[in-house]
Amino acid sequence: MKFSQFPSNVKLRIICGFFDHAASMSVMPFMVLYIADELGKVTSGILLSVNVVFSLICNLCGGYFADRFSRKGQLVAGQLLFAMIMILMTLFIHPAINMPWIVSLLFMFTAISGAMIFPALEALIIDSTAEEMRKSVYVMSYWANNLATAIGTAIGGLFYKDHRVLLFMFIVLIMLVNTAIFQRYLIDPTVHKARKVVEAHWVRDLLSSYKVALKDTRFVVFTSAMIFVFSAEFALTNYIGVRLHNVFKPIDLFGIHVDGVRMMSILLIENTLLVVTITFLIAKLTEHRNQVYVLLMGTFLYTAGYGLAHHLTTWYLLMLVIFLATVGELMQTPIISVFQAKLMPEDKRASYIAFSSLGYSGAGLVASSGLIIGVVLNSIMMSLYVIIMGLIGMLLFYLAVHTRIFKQPIPE
Incomplete structure (x- = not known):
């Protein structure tokens, strides 16, 4: 399905999301460096760990309110709040003031x-699309997000150090323009639905709402699979990056001196460039294949590639396994999104989307723990550990999307 055939909500999501994501990625990755430089690595590590837990709690609340109230209203309010936060950050990060704790x-x-933004926006997209078009939508959205990541990171690398305040002001402008566009043109298909009357306190109702998701065994298994599988890629900037920094022997590659840190950067650039250039080719090649088997094959290539990267130190072998991992990523990611949407009840989509963020948060925590486990295990054992985690994830995906062993049926 072509971009021109997408519903207007989807077009807005992809176009505005592209600029939002590029703007965020021009600053957010570098904020970790700012906090570490200003407050120290130990303090920054504690703050970032607390931030993971805080983000998860916020996501659960955001998903609940997006199901209870206007999704469009919550989205617009979230965009405005983000713009206000960025204005304050611009003020307090200015060299003349510079208050790192604030x-x-x-x-x-x-x-x-x-x-406030993510669960509401993603639920709106599912509400606005028919199942047969969702894979095309997720492929396009995935491609646009990765292109935005590459552009945003490049802009941040060029301007963050010397023109930080200007960069923050640019982000505020983009957020305000996108907010105005969402307010004017985004259509909320659920706005005329009768809202459920809840007599219980909102905290109790929130907990009961996620209790429904926890009882949905099939969805819990699917989310658990995401934790096992995605932790492999998240390790690239954790265990793999630290290991390359310590053991990679510097080389001259095409006239460029490449040490461990630069090798990790090359692998990240390779991953992004492959996503931008071959996403639609992989989608075309797998379009008429059995989607369950494409998902499983993609997961195998993904985890095997990143698993081997835990042990290898030869530059061309590292680039080869990251190529295989990226192909696997392109095979599995849109299908994971499609199956995830199928497994969500219509009246609790935002809550389920927020609950599924456990998959990413859990994967991040598992990947971070690899640094601790790596002190005990050698690189071969770490490689096997990651591959075994991926195989467990494959099995859980298979059980969640292809079997009838759960009480909850697979939606047709």
């Missing part, structure tokens, strides 16, 4: 705006 606190508060 900046760090504001950085943590972006989790609140993100939790």
Whole structure:
């Protein structure tokens, strides 16, 4: 399905999301460096760990309110809140003021705006699309997000150090323009639905709402599979990056001196460039294949590639396994999104989307733990550990999308 055939909500999501994501990626990755430089690595590590938990709690609340109230209203409010936070960060990060503790606190508060935006927007997209078009939508959205990541990171690398304040002001402008566009043109298909009357306190109702998701065994198994599988890629900037920094022997590659840190950067650039250039080719090649088997094959290539990267130190072998991992990523990611949407009840989509964020948060925590486990295990054992985790994830995906062993049926 072509972009021109997508519903207007989807077009807005992809176009505005592209600029939002590029703007965020021009600053957010570098904020970790700012906090570490200003407050120290130990303090920054503690703050970032707290931020993971805080973000998860915010996401759960955001998903609940997006199901209870207007999704469009929550989305617009979240965009405005993010713009306000960025204005305050611009002020307190200015060299003449520079108050790192306040900046760090504001950085943590972006989790609140993100939790208001993400579940509401993703639920709106599912509400606005028929199942047969969702894979095309997710492929296009995935491609656009990765292109935005590459552009945003490049802009941040060029301007963050010397033109930080200007960069923050640019982000605020983009957020305000996108907010105005969403307010004017985004259609909320659920706005005329009768809202459920809840007599219980909202906290009790929130917990009962996610209790429904926890009882949905099939969806819990699917989310658990995401934790096992995605932790492999998240390790690239954790265990793999640290190991390359320590053991990679510097080489001259095409006239460029490449050490361990630069090798990790090359692998990240390779991953992004492959996503931008071959996403639609992989989608075309797998379009008429059995989607369950494409998912399983993609998961195998993904985890095997990143698993081997835990042990290899030869530059061309590292680039080869990251190529295989990226192909696997392109095979599995749109299908994971499609199956995830199928497994969500229509009246609780935002709550389920927020609950599924456990998959990413859990994967991040598992990947971070690899640094601790790596002290005990050697690189071969770490490689086997990651591959075994991936195989467990494959099995859980298979059980969740292809079997009838759960009480909850697979939606047709």
